[in-house]
Amino acid sequence: MGDMNKNGPEAKLLVVDDEPNIRELLATSLRFAGFEVVSAGNGRDALAAAELHAPDLAVLDVMLPDMDGFTVTRRLRAAGKHFPVLFLTAKDDTEDKVTGLTVGGDDYVTKPFSLDEVVARIRAVLRRTQPQVDDDAVIRVDDLQLDDDAHEVRRGGTVIELSPTEFKLLRYLMLNPNRVLSKAQILDHVWEYDFNGDASIVESYISYLRRKVDIDPDAPALIQTKRGVGYVLRTAEKR
Amino acid sequence: MGDMNKNGPEAKLLVVDDEPNIRELLATSLRFAGFEVVSAGNGRDALAAAELHAPDLAVLDVMLPDMDGFTVTRRLRAAGKHFPVLFLTAKDDTEDKVTGLTVGGDDYVTKPFSLDEVVARIRAVLRRTQPQVDDDAVIRVDDLQLDDDAHEVRRGGTVIELSPTEFKLLRYLMLNPNRVLSKAQILDHVWEYDFNGDASIVESYISYLRRKVDIDPDAPALIQTKRGVGYVLRTAEKR
DNA sequence: CCAGACTCTGAACGTTTTCTGAGTGGGAGA
DNA sequence: TCTCCCACTCAGAAAACGTTCAGAGTCTGG
Missing domain, CATH: 3.40.50.2300 (Response regulator)
Structure with missing residues (x-):
């Protein structure tokens, strides 16, 4: 997906x-x-x-x-x-x-x-x-933008430093905004295929990501937990 | 079903x-x-x-x-x-x-x-x-809408937070509007097939749901009891 | 070779959820 | 009207779940 x-x-x-x-x-x-x-x-x-x-x-x-x-x-x-x-x-x-x-x-x-x-x-x-196809390697969700070529993430102008795994995790979330992703799905897409640890590692990395991405306690959180189901990246404007 | x-x-x-x-x-x-x-x-x-x-x-x-x-x-x-x-x-x-x-x-x-x-x-x-069939994963009944992808329920714009079981129960009701569903039916569809408890648990969860879905005491209740028979999700336009 | 960054695990903690039992209330038939 | 039964709600116990932290092990760049 x-x-x-x-x-x-x-x-x-x-x-x-x-x-x-x-x-x-x-x-x-x-x-x-x-x-x-x-x-x-x-x-x-x-x-x-x-x-x-x-x-x-x-x-x-x-x-x-x-x-x-x-x-x-x-x-x-x-x-x-x-x-x-x-x-x-x-x-x-x-x-x-x-x-x-x-x-x-x-x-x-x-x-x-x-x-x-x-x-x-x-x-x-x-x-x-094949530079004719004009997708510009930048994924945007609200004021978040992830540049694949530069391998850089910004939230409203300011750069956010992410570790490689954090980057891949955020990337996967941003490719599927407003869709709940289960921990198994995240594991299958973001982690190496031979990883055979617990899915709870996803929880750890979500925690790390939030600390860097959802800092402002007043703003609505982008990364949300759907208890018993998974995680969503939620846009402000939804339908 | x-x-x-x-x-x-x-x-x-x-x-x-x-x-x-x-x-x-x-x-x-x-x-x-x-x-x-x-x-x-x-x-x-x-x-x-x-x-x-x-x-x-x-x-x-x-x-x-x-x-x-x-x-x-x-x-x-x-x-x-x-x-x-x-x-x-x-x-x-x-x-x-x-x-x-x-x-x-x-x-x-x-x-x-x-x-x-x-x-x-x-x-x-x-x-x-098979994206050719464009049903968009959203079930609507009156001003209630349930989004399967985002795993989110709204009543007229505002989000309603539901637990996993509450979500599945409401989903089942919304798939069968204006049709009375017995507690046994609900149990068979919503609960895991090896559940061997009492059907009265359905009453509890209906109660939880009402508290979150049918808040407004003036508006006609969506979830209605058919005493001795079961429960219905009743639309405004109907009979 | 060392220091720092990164990945992953395990455990502690607090919270939510599920399910049960019991008491209360109200509708419907006698 | 009375009574019975069904439905509703509450409270509580146990389990499941998610968050965070500390630490061990590994990798990497200087």
């Missing part, structure tokens, strides 16, 4: 990962985010799928059974395919391998990732490489 | 649960709610039924004799079936297993559930994934 589906698909993506769980998780999630998705489980199939479907972007695991992601990319380029690539890398992959990735509009995220982060990165790359 | 049947069935559902009691309870209840229902008792049959009937949504117990719900889902996706899933999980299934259940428009409810909750969740998921 997060964003509503537009009329047509936003863009066509090629998802390549050899672990079926991750592949399906990504495919399902990205489809729901409004993308058209085709997927492959190895480098060979990925090349064939790229030829067949002409995607706008590929989400590509660097660790594949037959050839690594860099080889796949090189062959794609050699075949005249110049769509951008979002690499999936393991966290312990030496950094120098990763540094060369962000040239040419490509980007990467480390496994395990959070689903909303992948969607955000994909949109960011597409925004850079 | 709830709504009157339209001309055709609202959507086609696949119900999968190995306990025959629960399966039949769900199937009967959902049929009455206007859905077309097919059911299966294990993962294998579920996959076959999905192939044969092409449902719009599946209600899927995560604990099945042959394979768990996640495996079923993954195989469905691999087979190109991308309809949303509403998972049924046991509450004591240490909830960390919940990871990934709410992505892609999917959702879950914990056993034991209340029947109206399941119907509400199904409608919510269908609304999110």
Whole structure:
């Protein structure tokens, strides 16, 4: 969830990962985010799928059974395919391998990732490489605004400093104003997919966020608790 | 329950649960709610039924004799079936297993559930994934309005704070305006199916609701008692 | 290598909610 | 009118829930 589906698909993506769980998780999630998705489980199939479907972007695991992601990319380029690539890398992959990735509009995220982060990165790359679509990477809710490119949050002019997790949490809330989000939903979207702790961590981070976002005790609180259900970001003007 | 049947069935559902009691309870209840229902008792049959009937949504117990719900889902996706899933999980299934259940428009409810909750969740998921039908998740009766997404109730503009059970009770009443509902009916729809207390609890909650909803002593009461029969939500324009 | 920031867990605390039992009130039939 | 029964309300116990804090462990930048 997060964003509503537009009329047509936003863009066509090629998802390549050899672990079926991750592949399906990504495919399902990205489809729901409004993308058209085709997927492959190895480098060979990925090349064939790229030829067949002409995607706008590929989400590509660097660790594949037959050839690594860099080889796949090189062959794609050699075949005249110049769509951008979002690499999936393991966290312990030496950094120098990763540094060369962000040239040419490509980007990467480390496994395990959070689903909303992948969607955000994909949109960011597409925004850079296909600047015709004029969504400006700024989400606004009342006097709150979150700039994805600058990674900056403001409440009525003044900047609010947030930790990475706080930022992602607020981002998810702002993408779904006036809709109650359960702790499970928040966990699934904001936290990394392999997190297997308690959903109560969401309570902690809501608490941290409120301390930074809802400071003024007189103003109506933006972040509200729906006891037994979840949390909502409530706009002032509602219907 | 709830709504009157339209001309055709609202959507086609696949119900999968190995306990025959629960399966039949769900199937009967959902049929009455206007859905077309097919059911299966294990993962294998579920996959076959999905192939044969092409449902719009599946209600899927995560604990099945042959394979768990996640495996079923993954195989469905691999087979190109991308309809949303509403998972049924046991509450004591240490909830960390919940990871990934709410992505892609999917959702879950914990056993034991209340029947109206399941119907509400199904409608919510269908609304999110099939946005062509533009019912906007708001139920209106006179100047009362109940917003399912925001989980918020208003009486003529002002917000009314309700506890979860109060909310579900009012919701059930609003789905059946001008129809007398017996305490047994209310209990069956609003409370969890394993509740084995007295029906007099309905009286208590009606009392709580009135205190919040029918405050104005001059205005005609919305919630009315039919002595010996049950309760009605009575609209102003009606008889 | 150190200091600070960040993430996550567990526990304490206060609050809300759920449910039950008992007393009170009022409607309807005899 | 009287009586019986149903419904209403209140009060209280137990459980569930959410908030916050302190602390342990980890990561990161200087």
